[in-house]
Amino acid sequence: xxxxxxxxxxxxxxxxxxxxxxxxxxxxxxxxxxxxxxxxxxxxxxxxxxxxxxxxxxxxxxxxxxxxxxxxxxxxxxxxxxxxxxxxxxxxxxxxxxxxxxxxxxxxxxxxxxxxxxxxxxxxxxxxxxxxxxxxxxxxxxxxxxxxxxxxxxxxxxxxxxxxxxxxxxxxxxxxxxxxxxxxxxxxxxxxxxxxxxxxxxxxxxxxxxxxxxxxxxxxxxxxxxxxxxxxxxxxxxxxxxxxxxxxxxxxxxxxxxxxxxxxxxxxxxxxxxxxxxxxxxxxxxxxxxxxxxxxxxxxxxxxxxxxxxxxxxxxxxxxxxxxxxxxxxxxxxxxxxxxxxxxxxxxxxxxxxxxxxxxxxxxxxxxxxxxxxxxxxxxxxxxxxxxxxxxxxxxxxxxxxxxxxxxxxxxxxxxxxxxxxxxxxxxxxxxxxxxxxxxxxxxxxxxxxxxxxxxxxxxxxxxxxxxxxxxxxxxxxxxxxxxxxxxxxxxxxxxxxxxxxxxxxxxxxxxxxxx
Numbered sequence: 001x002x003x004x005x006x007x008x009x010x011x012x013x014x015x016x017x018x019x020x021x022x023x024x025x026x027x028x029x030x031x032x033x034x035x036x037x038x039x040x041x042x043x044x045x046x047x048x049x050x051x052x053x054x055x056x057x058x059x060x061x062x063x064x065x066x067x068x069x070x071x072x073x074x075x076x077x078x079x080x081x082x083x084x085x086x087x088x089x090x091x092x093x094x095x096x097x098x099x100x101x102x103x104x105x106x107x108x109x110x111x112x113x114x115x116x117x118x119x120x121x122x123x124x125x126x127x128x129x130x131x132x133x134x135x136x137x138x139x140x141x142x143x144x145x146x147x148x149x150x151x152x153x154x155x156x157x158x159x160x161x162x163x164x165x166x167x168x169x170x171x172x173x174x175x176x177x178x179x180x181x182x183x184x185x186x187x188x189x190x191x192x193x194x195x196x197x198x199x200x201x202x203x204x205x206x207x208x209x210x211x212x213x214x215x216x217x218x219x220x221x222x223x224x225x226x227x228x229x230x231x232x233x234x235x236x237x238x239x240x241x242x243x244x245x246x247x248x249x250x251x252x253x254x255x256x257x258x259x260x261x262x263x264x265x266x267x268x269x270x271x272x273x274x275x276x277x278x279x280x281x282x283x284x285x286x287x288x289x290x291x292x293x294x295x296x297x298x299x300x301x302x303x304x305x306x307x308x309x310x311x312x313x314x315x316x317x318x319x320x321x322x323x324x325x326x327x328x329x330x331x332x333x334x335x336x337x338x339x340x341x342x343x344x345x346x347x348x349x350x351x352x353x354x355x356x357x358x359x360x361x362x363x364x365x366x367x368x369x370x371x372x373x374x375x376x377x378x379x380x381x382x383x384x385x386x387x388x389x390x391x392x393x394x395x396x397x398x399x400x401x402x403x404x405x406x407x408x409x410x411x412x413x414x415x416x417x418x419x420x421x422x423x424x425x426x427x428x429x430x431x432x433x434x435x436x437x438x439x440x441x442x443x444x445x446x447x448x449x450x451x452x453x454x455x456x457x458x459x460x461x462x463x464x465x466x467x468x469x470x471x472x473x474x475x476x477x478x479x480x481x482x483x484x485x486x487x488x489x490x491x492x493x494x495x496x497x498x499x500x501x502x503x504x505x506x507x508x509x510x511x512x513x514x515x516x
Contacts, residue, residue: 006089008065020056026067031084033072042071044081051089052096054103055124063097065089100125101135108136109515112500112508133508141514143183147201154178155205158486159215160231161189162493164506171506172215173489173513177208180485185510194218208483209472210234216469230472231483232436236398238462239432244394245458246425249322251390253419277324284323287314316457328389333367334360334375335386342381385411397426400433424454441477444470492516 003010003024011023030041047069053061067084090097096104104127108116117129147153154176162171162185170189174197175182186193191214198204199222208229209215219228247254290300301311317323334341337360344351344359353376357369365372380386388411396404396412404412416423428451435443448463466473476482496512 003089006086008086008089011066016062019062021062021064022053024063024065026065026084026086028068028084028086031068031070031082033070033074033077033079033082034085035079035082036072036074036077038072038074038077040070040073040082042073044069044071047083049090051094052100052125054097054100061124104132104135105139108132109139109512112136112504112512137508137511139511139515141511142181143514153201153203154183155203156481157183157204157207158483158489159194159207159209159219160483160486160490161210161212161215162490164497164509171510173486173493175486175489177206177481177483177485180489182489182514182516185513187506190214191218191221195222198222206479206481208481208486210483210486211238211465211469216472227475227479228472229479229481229483230469230476231487232476233482233484233487235466235473235476236432236436238465239429240394240398242456242458242462243397243425243429244390246456247393247397247422248390249317249456249458250419250421252321252324254393254415254422277320280323281320284314284317284320287311291315318455322457329378329380329387332371332375333365334372337363337365338381338386341376345381388415393422397422397429421454421456425456425459428454428459435477439478439480441474444474444477 007027008024009027011025014021014023030039032039045068046066049065049067051063051065053063055061065086067086069081069083071081072079085092088098091101094101103123103125104116104120107119107123110116111119113129113133116132117127120127120132156177158173158175158177160173162173163169164171172186172189172194173182174184174186174194184197186197189212194215195218198218202223204219204223204226206229207215207219207223207226208231209219210231211234216228219226286304287300290303295303297308297311297315300306300315301308304311314323340360340363341356344356353369353373357365357372360372375381393412393415396408396415399408401409416426428447431443431447431450435441435447444466448466451459451463493513496516497509500508500512
């Protein structure tokens, strides 16, 4: 019952303090010599060995094994006698059984060093945290075992960078994109470690990666026969970031009043947003006046006293409105009473603010009169609906129309009707989504030409990136393989990393990742 797969017998069970001592005897009548592999049946004597075993009913278990010492029958063998080894019970020179070692490895893998030691103690195995760490680090890695027996390198790989300490140190994860099994973790995200790994493991046919230039360079130089596949998620995300910039640049169009407009009460002071818009327009005019004279960017920077990136930003914008971001209003105490205030101002445009304040205070408005005045003075009642943020509009445009709610679809239609440029951008988004879903990469070149013809700087920058990596983008839009499994592995790595954050180095993290 206790050892069904081992050739041992139980001689007795004794109480030993708080635990049990189980006396075992080997039932083998012969054994192979470890030096010459000769089968021997001659016994020289008996030996005893004590092994720590798993706890039984919460009581620690100690095995006392009695086994044979055999005489080697080969005269030219270097060994005269040898001890019998029982496979599956314990390794040579070990002080614990294999099932205890596997339990230590399991607890150590899941809970790492100190926590694993504490959990093992609750299971009846008292062991130091250093021993837990040694057992985990001694485990054989699956990919290294496969390479040792001559298995080929997987034909489809997934490669991505992993943040060990975000902003400071990174690594590169390599997985089998078919089985999703981690293969190796390289200690940097530069091209050289990956290039060295590829040279040592030839035979890669397809390499799925993100947008990293280092990965692309290493694969191109050291695995030129491999087809590179860009990550579709990163392509879609890059398109979304470009569209958000377009939406922000055209905020003056789609934030125009939809429905009946209101005339806000007289303003006693100049709005800060107006001052900012006037300053942006003046700076845009100054930059373009110097550029019209044929001056270089560096000369414009010197005369204006700006940074070079600031000059480039104003130079890329055709109009000052593209640089004027819409105001981002936070939720206030007036928001629950917005519909009532708007309705009253439509019914009676000349109503006094004091009357409006008295009416909403009857409805338990807890704010002040100044808060109400600022709310109306900012024009937050002018639109029929509260103005949406550019990221929200981008989300509507990037969502499948069949998955968009009725209210959001109506709001999106209002926005697209107010701005023809956004309407054309939405059409390009639909075309790109169709290429991704239906794997029709042959339309990519025409799509990039149409996106550049739209004249939006953000979309031009996105298309420039696509052209620089067009081969990998074409493969991403035509093949079924993707970098999604690598991103999923990266998510698991974040959990493993945080479990041992600040308490272990890269070798233990690599061991846990590759054994996961």
